[in-house]
Amino acid sequence: MADALLPGPGPDTVPDALLDSMSQTAPGADTALDSGPDSGPDALPNSRPDGAADCAPDPALWRILPPGLRRLRRTLLLLVAVPAVAITALVSVALGGWPWVLLTAVPISAAGWAWLAIGRIWRAWRYAERQDDLLISRGVLVRRLVVVPYGRMQLVDVTAGPLARRFGIARVQLHTAAATSDALIPGLRPQEAARLRDALTERGEARSAGL
Amino acid sequence: MTTARDATARAATGPAATGPAVQPRPVPPAPSSLASSAAQPGASDGYHRLHPLTPFLRGWVIVVAFAATVGRNFAEDVTARAIGLTMIFLVPAAGTYGYCAWRFTRYRIDRDGLRLDTGLLMRRTRYVRLDRLQSVDIVQPLLARMVGLAILRLDLAGRERKERADSDGGDSASDLRYLSIGHAQRLRAQLLVGAAGHPTVTVGSIGAAARIGVDGPADSPRRLLAEVPPRRLVAAIALSPAPWLAIFGAAAIAVPSLLTGTRAGVLGAIPLLGWLWHRTIRVFAVGYPYMVSESVSGLRIDSGLLERAHATIPPGRVQAISISEPLLWRPLRWVTIRMNVAGGGPSILLPVARRDEAVALIGALLPGVDVAAVHLARPPRRALALAPVHWWVQACGADERVFVARHGLLRRHTDVIAHGKVQSIRLVANPLVGLLGLADVHLDTTGGPVRVRSGLRDRQEALSLVWGQAERSRLGRRRAGNN
Numbered sequence: 001m002a003d004a005l006l007p008g009p010g011p012d013t014v015p016d017a018l019l020d021s022m023s024q025t026a027p028g029a030d031t032a033l034d035s036g037p038d039s040g041p042d043a044l045p046n047s048r049p050d051g052a053a054d055c056a057p058d059p060a061l062w063r064i065l066p067p068g069l070r071r072l073r074r075t076l077l078l079l080v081a082v083p084a085v086a087i088t089a090l091v092s093v094a095l096g097g098w099p100w101v102l103l104t105a106v107p108i109s110a111a112g113w114a115w116l117a118i119g120r121i122w123r124a125w126r127y128a129e130r131q132d133d134l135l136i137s138r139g140v141l142v143r144r145l146v147v148v149p150y151g152r153m154q155l156v157d158v159t160a161g162p163l164a165r166r167f168g169i170a171r172v173q174l175h176t177a178a179a180t181s182d183a184l185i186p187g188l189r190p191q192e193a194a195r196l197r198d199a200l201t202e203r204g205e206a207r208s209a210g211l
Numbered sequence: 212m213t214t215a216r217d218a219t220a221r222a223a224t225g226p227a228a229t230g231p232a233v234q235p236r237p238v239p240p241a242p243s244s245l246a247s248s249a250a251q252p253g254a255s256d257g258y259h260r261l262h263p264l265t266p267f268l269r270g271w272v273i274v275v276a277f278a279a280t281v282g283r284n285f286a287e288d289v290t291a292r293a294i295g296l297t298m299i300f301l302v303p304a305a306g307t308y309g310y311c312a313w314r315f316t317r318y319r320i321d322r323d324g325l326r327l328d329t330g331l332l333m334r335r336t337r338y339v340r341l342d343r344l345q346s347v348d349i350v351q352p353l354l355a356r357m358v359g360l361a362i363l364r365l366d367l368a369g370r371e372r373k374e375r376a377d378s379d380g381g382d383s384a385s386d387l388r389y390l391s392i393g394h395a396q397r398l399r400a401q402l403l404v405g406a407a408g409h410p411t412v413t414v415g416s417i418g419a420a421a422r423i424g425v426d427g428p429a430d431s432p433r434r435l436l437a438e439v440p441p442r443r444l445v446a447a448i449a450l451s452p453a454p455w456l457a458i459f460g461a462a463a464i465a466v467p468s469l470l471t472g473t474r475a476g477v478l479g480a481i482p483l484l485g486w487l488w489h490r491t492i493r494v495f496a497v498g499y500p501y502m503v504s505e506s507v508s509g510l511r512i513d514s515g516l517l518e519r520a521h522a523t524i525p526p527g528r529v530q531a532i533s534i535s536e537p538l539l540w541r542p543l544r545w546v547t548i549r550m551n552v553a554g555g556g557p558s559i560l561l562p563v564a565r566r567d568e569a570v571a572l573i574g575a576l577l578p579g580v581d582v583a584a585v586h587l588a589r590p591p592r593r594a595l596a597l598a599p600v601h602w603w604v605q606a607c608g609a610d611e612r613v614f615v616a617r618h619g620l621l622r623r624h625t626d627v628i629a630h631g632k633v634q635s636i637r638l639v640a641n642p643l644v645g646l647l648g649l650a651d652v653h654l655d656t657t658g659g660p661v662r663v664r665s666g667l668r669d670r671q672e673a674l675s676l677v678w679g680q681a682e683r684s685r686l687g688r689r690r691a692g693n694n
Binding site (some may be wrong): 144147151183 | 294553633634635636637638639640641645650654655656657658664674677680681684687688
């Protein structure tokens with residue numbers, strides 16, 4: 001159970017810029033609203049930085065996903081990349097001779113790039129349970145942060161395919177009444193997924209509000 | 212073992228047996244207002260049937276469709292005998308189907324909800340919980356209206372209707388079609404008492420004395436909030452671009468072919484004329500007698516010239532509201548108000564209204580909210596790089612009850628969402644947007660025409676917006692829960 005709670009600032013979890021700014025406090029946020037040219041001094045009275053800074057989560061709350069997810073994705077990548085490289089090599093040798101073999105660099109570099117991308121995406125994906133809502137932050141190229149209040153959760157899906165089960169991974173998806181809220185945790189240890197599911201449904205019941 | 216069997220035997224044979232262990236026959240208490248309507252047969256066990264004219268109203272569609280296909284096939288050598296033969300087989304078949312469908316459809320109301328049994332071969336029972344009811348509509352298509360019948364439509368969350376535009380389509384599985392209009396009104400009043408019994412936010416304040424009228428046979432008393440003057444609606448239609456596009460398009464197609472004497476171009480203009488009809492006469496017929504009022508059972512919208520629709524949205528079921536101002540209406544300060552109701556209820560709140568009326572109407576729906584007074588802040592000036600033309604339109608702001616966001620250059624939208632109605636909050640930074648240190652913030656709401664988002668905010672500001680909104684929404688939900 002304890003190993004599911006990986007500490008945030010480990011060597012493997014370089015916080016990206018989004019999280020950096022999340023953990024920043026009042027001085028950074030202070031200039032935010034008044035930087036608009038037409039916004040007077042009274043812009044957004046309720047999101048005053050002092051209030052907002054209180055709500056920003058403690059960086060220690062963030063949890064990253066288990067390495068099994070990265071392993072699973074890289075295995076899947078290898079299953080595609082190795083045959084692709086082999087076929088490219090065979091075809092280029094059969095057709096053209098040695099300079100054409102350089103073509104294999106294309107699938108190899110693509111696979112290498114994907115290998116690194118998997119690592120970065122895995123590292124960027126994290127979640128935090130707060131008092132009243134669940135936070136999910138993800139994305140490298142397109143950064144996203146989702147806040148789902150427990151009281152708004154309609155149902156929690158936990159799914160694990162056969163391959164994911166071999167890697168000890170389960171996927172948790174949260175649904176609200178809005179189709180657009182994409183709150184997804186792609187991989188958790190099954191015990192952690194079950195714990196999260198139970199915790200979410202319990203809190204959802206406690207804080208449930210009508211639509 | 213034997214005693215139990217004895218007990219059941221006793222209960223089955225003699226009504227005199229008063230064994231407390233076995234209930235005789237469960238007779239749910241039929242509500243007085245329903246029991247009084249003796250026109251509904253089969254009410255003995257609490258179940259009711261639809262109006263007996265239902266098969267005729269539903270069946271004629273089948274007859275016409277079948278006749279049309281048959282007629283087209285035999286168009287060459289159609290004789291009176293062929294028509295007669297067709298009708299001899301068709302009419303009894305349609306009649307039998309209609310009768311059976313009617314016979315096997317029944318519904319019952321108990322304390323928590325409505326139970327609807329349908330299906331001739333495939334039996335289906337649907338249970339509609341009253342506290343999950345998002346809106347109740349009475350719809351009267353023209354034909355049904357002529358014989359005094361109506362459809363009672365129940366909208367539930369999570370089953371958004373695909374296409375509201377088509378005449379009376381949608382998910383008919385929880386429609387009661389057809390009921391007599393009086394019966395539909397009584398049933399609606401009864402359902403709404405149950406639905407409003409679990410309010411999340413009260414819609415305005417109406418004297419407690421008004422509650423007396425709820426159980427009566429007629430509608431509950433209501434207060435008119437807004438209506439649409441016919442002259443303004445005509446002017447609004449004339450000021451929208453679609454009719455003019457249709458007219459000029461049709462003329463551009465038809466005139467050259469008329470001058471050269473060919474027939475084809477005239478035929479080509481027909482779809483455009485259909486569109487013209489759709490955007491003028493139909494818009495008028497839907498929007499002319501249009502009344503928005505409030506009652507204890509919620510928001511009422513009565514509309515329609517030929518096809519009447521009476522929607523009732525229980526208190527606190529409006530999720531988000533949008534004021535949109537088309538370019539041509541702006542000198543007149545006219546707006547359209549749209550809204551999201553979970554479950555695909557009505558999506559238009561008012562087809563055309565003055566801006567101050569719109570603000571007042573929103574103030575009546577969300578007490579204590581003045582949209583015009585909410586201060587809106589624009590994105591930082593560096594967002595001009597991504598939105599050179601419409602940068603100055605984009606703005607967002609919040610007060611202690613609602614979040615307001617504005618966007619759209621030609622058709623300017625002002626979206627309003629009560630803090631407690633936010634389903635989830637998302638911050639999205641695309642690569643391009645992120646490069647400039649900006650981010651978009653979306654406040655997700657249930658399906659409908661309104662999407663609340665504030666684009667191109669400064670990264671820091673967007674984050675504090677997210678945290679601030681999470682806090683405001685938490686307070687909003689708690690306030691709604693306490694009511």
